[in-house]
Amino acid sequence: MSASDRAAPALPGEGVDHIAPAAPWHAALDTAVELAAGRCPDEDVDRLRELRDHVRERLELGDGITVAALAGGTGVGKSALANRLAGAEVVVEGVRRPTTDHPVAITSSLDAPTRRLLDWLAIDDRREVPGALPDGLVLVDLPDHDSVAELHRTTSQRLAARVDVLVVVVDPVKYARADLHEGALASLRAHTEVVTVVLNRCDELEADDVGRLREDLAGRLEADGLGAAVVHLTSAATGEGIPALADHLADLAREHQAVVARLAADAAVVAEDVLTRTPTLPVTPVAVPPLVEAAIDAADGHRVVAAAELEQRAAARQATRSPLARLVLAPVKFAARFGRGLGFGAGAADTSDRQATARTHETLARRLADEVDLASTVGHSYAGLDRAVEQAAGQAAPQVVAAVGSVADEITAERRRWWSAMAGARGLAEATAVVGFAWLVLLRAIAWLGLPEPTPPQLTDQLSWPAALLLAGLAVRVLLGLVTRALLRVAGRRVRSRTTRRLRERLTQVVTDHLVAPYDTEVAATSALRAALATLVSGRRAP
Incomplete structure (x- = not known):
């Protein structure tokens, strides 16, 4: 005893x-x-x-x-x-x-x-x-x-x-x-x-x-x-x-x-x-933007951004299609829906999510350790910071994946007024070309049957109205297609930019709360520990 x-x-x-x-x-x-x-x-x-x-x-x-x-x-x-x-x-x-x-x-x-x-x-x-x-x-x-x-x-x-x-x-x-x-x-x-x-x-x-x-x-x-x-x-x-x-x-x-x-x-x-064995940890604030980029990379955030852009472009292409184009693509859409109904192309989401979580955990922990520049430090006392970083990364990983998932769930196409106008213009151009083409075919059919061939009205000495309608319709259709493609690229970039900004805002909050805050807390605790030990050292000389 x-x-x-x-x-x-x-x-x-x-x-x-x-x-x-x-x-x-x-x-x-x-x-x-x-x-x-x-x-x-x-x-x-x-x-x-x-x-x-x-x-x-x-x-x-x-x-x-x-x-x-x-x-x-x-x-x-x-x-x-x-x-x-x-x-x-x-x-x-x-x-x-x-x-x-x-x-x-x-x-x-x-x-x-x-x-x-x-x-x-x-x-x-x-x-x-x-x-x-x-x-x-x-x-x-x-x-x-x-x-x-x-x-x-x-x-x-x-x-x-x-x-x-x-x-x-x-x-x-x-x-x-x-x-x-x-x-x-x-x-x-x-x-x-x-x-x-x-x-x-x-x-x-x-x-x-x-x-x-x-x-x-x-x-x-x-x-x-x-x-x-x-x-x-x-x-x-x-x-x-x-x-x-x-x-x-x-x-x-x-x-x-x-x-x-x-x-x-x-x-x-x-x-x-x-x-002597308690380190002086860096007090420089951790840079959040690099951690956010690391989180985006680890959680496949770039895929979400690309998906938002693709969603916007797909919706725009669908909305700006002419009636003729929709009629032509109807069998393709039916086949796609039929395939999804049979279960083709599904089943990898859970595995992807688990892999994303693991990658996020590992990448964030490594990136944070790199940011605080611990590679050249030695001593048992740094184990405390390593432990805090590892725990913080583990807790932040599901939050990062959830933030990326929430942005992905919010992906919806933003409809624009010009889509309907463009679809109508493209339909009118195609109708014009079809009328001109049908007129020419009718004239050729009459000639082939040996019937009295009517004389088509002339737009100019060298160009008849049926040919003019066909050429004008095709030219306008091609021009409208090029304009539509350019407008869709611009709209896609805007959607990419907005989605990226929204993703970074959400991940900045997650990184700040679940990574930077625990790191700052650990640095503050170690500094407080050193201050307490210094007070004890100086206590013998205190009056």
Whole structure:
């Protein structure tokens, strides 16, 4: 069972003598946890959630009690220092071998808030020494961080990550060890406000060596990123420097700032690491027209446009046909209707629709990815945008097909007044030609039968009226046909233009709502995530 399971954190104001004030980075942490899922690697999401739970649990316990832990290696005098600060022999001291095999908490009063806090820290060994420490201060003697016992090391590391103030105790022998500066201290560079370094056993040094070691230690701390950490020189054997260290810890407890400062530093460390793997997405608006063209291509929108033009031309040709032409084409139309009645030429629509949907999905997703120029990007965090694009394309595909289908369903021929006039003119021209042709045939038939041949009236010396009627009718018929064809081409282009415009308007709405909006939402969410992480990073420096 974890410490958080054993503990029953008080609700705000219940058994807590001082409530931690809210800070801007608290809301930023909630925002980061909410937005990180699906946009950051799973391990980063888990770290942010664990951090949020840790912060909430500690803040619910209030900041009226400050827990300061003495951490260090074997033989540096942590236990002796704890006894000096407590003013009594509370823990067993060792000279060169570890004597602290478990954490020991020292406090002046084991009241309810203190018990709750120690339950949360999972510290069972609690020593109550009335008047030994300032009110609101709990001193913890940790096991050695370099102990040969793994349990000692893990316990020390666990509590060092959870206490409010960390007092790192070193001695003239171990203060420069690489495992200290490259390990424990290196991980605390963001926690300067809550880290105190104590150079103990100074009584074993010559007076000249004390200053030299202090300068050397300060330089090493500066290299570790802890140049602003408070440094105290003490001697647990003689008591030198103990009052100053005690006053420093009392000030931290009285100011009630250490709890929030420690949590802010923890949040900054995690956020800074997560931020390095969170991309800065492009904020340039996605160009809608190319996406609309991609949607038209993917959903066979050009076929709809062509169908509208063909429908208009077919209706116009039908309306401008002369009675003679309609009579000639009647058998063809009858055969076509008969064939459709038998089911010829049908049955491929469903397959075509399914193929169009699949093509739309694939093309739109690829086109959107190309537009945001993700081809050259790397990193797990872009998976969030890829996921959003893929989902948006999948949801937009049926909408695109439906929009194209609605335009196709609205295709109707727009009748024009000149159609009837043209049909009448063409019929008159054909009738004229037929009259002239029939007249000539009649004259030839009379001559063939040997009957008295009548003399046809002459239009000119070289042209009779029957021939004139035939030639004039044919010429006018051909001319009207050419004019009709030209007018139909113009009308077809206009219908194509109107249909294309209507199709683009509908698809623009679909693309904007179902593709661009989700993309913009994802970019905004990632930007908000980065802003929240940046707030956490800067939170440790906030006043």
